[in-house]
Every structure is written in structure tokens, then in C-alpha cells.
Amino acid sequence: GIQVEQSPPDLILQEGANSTLRCNFSDSVNNLQWFHQNPWGQLINLFYIPSGTKQNGRLSATTVATERYSLLYISSSQTTDSGVYFCAVRAGYALNFGKGTSLLVTP
Amino acid sequence: NAGVTQTPKFQVLKTGQSMTLQCAQDMNHNSMYWYRQDPGMGLRLIYYSASEGTTDKGEVPNGYNVSRLNKREFSLRLESAAPSQTSVYFCASSNSGGYNEQFFGPGTRLTVL
Numbered sequence: 001g002i003q004v005e006q007s008p009p010d011l012i013l014q015e016g017a018n019s020t021l022r023c024n025f026s027d028s029v030n031n032l033q034w035f036h037q038n039p040w041g042q043l044i045n046l047f048y049i050p051s052g053t054k055q056n057g058r059l060s061a062t063t064v065a066t067e068r069y070s071l072l073y074i075s076s077s078q079t080t081d082s083g084v085y086f087c088a089v090r091a092g093y094a095l096n097f098g099k100g101t102s103l104l105v106t107p
Numbered sequence: 108n109a110g111v112t113q114t115p116k117f118q119v120l121k122t123g124q125s126m127t128l129q130c131a132q133d134m135n136h137n138s139m140y141w142y143r144q145d146p147g148m149g150l151r152l153i154y155y156s157a158s159e160g161t162t163d164k165g166e167v168p169n170g171y172n173v174s175r176l177n178k179r180e181f182s183l184r185l186e187s188a189a190p191s192q193t194s195v196y197f198c199a200s201s202n203s204g205g206y207n208e209q210f211f212g213p214g215t216r217l218t219v220l
Contacts, residue, residue: 001166004149031207041195041214048208086149088209093138093157094165095199095209097149 002027002091006098013077013105021072021101023087031090032063034072037100038083046072046085077105109133111212113198119218120188128183128215130198136210137203139181140165141173143194144214150197156181157203188219 003026013019023032034046047054047061049070054061058077063070074081082105088095111132120126132139137158142150142165152165156175170192172184181200185192195216201209 033208035211041216043197043211043214045208045210048206088149090207090209093140093155093163094152095140095142095150097151099147099149 002089002096004089004096004098006087006101010102015105015107017077018075021085023070025068025089029089029091032070033088034061035086036083079105081105111200111210113212113215117216121220124188125186128196131180132200136200138201140199141183142197145194190219193219
């Protein structure tokens with residue numbers, strides 16, 4: 001199956017800092033999603049982005065499908081951004097998840 | 108519009124007991140999915156239903172059965188629970204076809220003793 005690798009695995013930021021999370025995948029995909037799993041375990045949809053660039057407030061994402069990677073940018077981070085960020089790619093029916101980037105934003 | 112709902116939120120079972128996890132969606136989606144999440148890992152697909160009346164195995168189907176009751180509801184059954192099935196279970200749904208963003212329920216935290 002498709003391999004999904006996320007980096008870095010862990011990240012600690014001070015409030016107000018910016019960060020870039022990376023997702024590499026091993027094969028062509030027809031869907032890519034970014035999720036935020038909050039400390040209560042809920043999976044929140046951030047972006048559906050098989051290609052191109054999207055922005056939503058302080059978050060933006062870019063997927064370069066031909067080079068098999070996606071980037072998630074978080075600007076002016078807040079403590080509520082803490083949690084785990086997952087990249088998931090779809091080939092067929094299943095979403096194949098990476099292991100996530102665990103983000104802690106400190107006051 | 109509740110999205111994807113799951114019951115129960117928490118459950119503790121003894122080895123060998125059975126139970127059914129319930130999932131419902133109100134987004135008129137054709138496809139529904141069951142995933143499990145183990146500590147420190149992403150989600151893995153157990154079973155999916157591409158459309159009403161069809162079900163197929165995912166990556167980790169052993170020990171589980173599913174029923175697509177109607178377009179809205181998709182249940183997951185553990186016939187004889189084992190400690191290895193201790194996990195958090197997520198149900199998801201999506202449209203079929205080109206735009207197929209998946210939306211997830213809040214999860215069921217299951218412990219098998």
C-alpha cells in the first residue's frame with residue numbers, strides 16, 4: 001500500500017511562532033486530507049487538497065502531487081493549535097494515514 | 108446537522124463478550140467506513156461500505172463484522188472481544204465519486220480486559 005511519512009514527529013513552539021509540517025507519500029493519490037486531532041481525540045478536517053494551495057485563516061496547505069508531498073503551514077500559533085496533525089492520502093477507498101506530527105504550543 | 112454520530116462513547120468489555128458499535132450520518136453520503144486508532148499511530152481501515160448494500164474488508168478486518176443497515180447507518184460488531192481489540196474506533200462517511208472528503212465521528216474508546 002501507499003506509504004505516508006510525516007515530519008517532524010514532534011514539535012514544540014512558543015505562542016506566536018510559525019511552523020511547517022511535511023507529508024511525503026509514495027505513490028499517486030486521488031485525495032489528500034489534513035486533520036487536526038485535538039487533545040480530546042476529535043478528528044477535525046482542515047483541508048481536502050489533492051493538489052494546489054488552500055488557505056483557511058492562519059492555516060494554509062500546499063500539495064505538489066507530481067512530487068508526492070504536501071505541506072501544512074501554521075502561522076501565529078496559539079495554544080489551541082496543540083494536538084496531533086495527520087496527513088492522509090487516498091488510493092481506492094481507504095485513507096492511508098501517516099503517524100502524525102505532535103504539536104505543543106506553549107504560552 | 109449532526110454530521111457523523113457514534114454510540115457508545117466509552118465501553119469496557121471482558122474477553123469473549125460481544126458488542127455492536129453504532130454509527131449514523133446525516134450528510135446523505137453513499138460511502139461509510141470503520142477505522143481503528145492504536146496509541147501513537149494513525150488510523151487503519153477495518154471495513155468500508157462503498158454504497159448501501161455493499162461491504163468490503165479493509166486492512167485489519169479480522170475479528171469484526173459489519174452491517175450497512177440503510178444509507179444512514181453502518182454498524183461494527185465484535186463477536187468475541189479480545190484484548191488486542193482495545194482501541195479507539197472511528198466511523199467516517201464520504202460521497203463516492205470525484206469529491207470524496209471523509210468526515211469522522213467522535214470515536215468510541217473500547218477497552219477489553
